[in-house]
Amino acid sequence: MFRVSRKTANRIDVDFAGKLDRDEMRVALDELTQQSEGIEHGRMLYRIGAFELPTLGAMGVELSRLPQLFRFIRRFERMAVVADKQWLRKASELEGALIPGLTIKAFDSNQEAEAEAWLQG
Numbered sequence: 306m307f308r309v310s311r312k313t314a315n316r317i318d319v320d321f322a323g324k325l326d327r328d329e330m331r332v333a334l335d336e337l338t339q340q341s342e343g344i345e346h347g348r349m350l351y352r353i354g355a356f357e358l359p360t361l362g363a364m365g366v367e368l369s370r371l372p373q374l375f376r377f378i379r380r381f382e383r384m385a386v387v388a389d390k391q392w393l394r395k396a397s398e399l400e401g402a403l404i405p406g407l408t409i410k411a412f413d414s415n416q417e418a419e420a421e422a423w424l425q426g
Contacts, residue, residue, distance in 0.1 A: 307333040309340045322354030327362030334370055347381040348424045351420045353388040385420035386411045
């Protein structure tokens with residue numbers, strides 16, 4: 306399951322759980338691009354449920370669309386990641402350290418209110 310919703314003029318929420326295959330990854334990336342059109346200095350709340358690694362086909366789609374993903378991510382300044390698994394939270398914050406202009410802060414699933422407050426801060 307991958308769902309993207311535009312909450313405000315500069316914010317999207319992403320809900321993800323399960324495993325993505327090649328076709329689902331295409332749809333997910335298209336949805337991210339479409340929902341983020343026109344966003345500047347954006348905020349994103351990314352909720353990760355039961356996580357499974359994507360298929361090799363899905364990873365291939367993601368790699369083939371790296372230029373599109375870089376344009377997408379440059380629209381955002383802050384991303385709050387809400388996940389139960391500590392390794393996902395750590396990986397998210399590490400990713401944020403590697404992407405210039407984007408700050409990623411991770412929260413446990415019982416800290417969604419704190420994540421919301423941080424995004425607005």
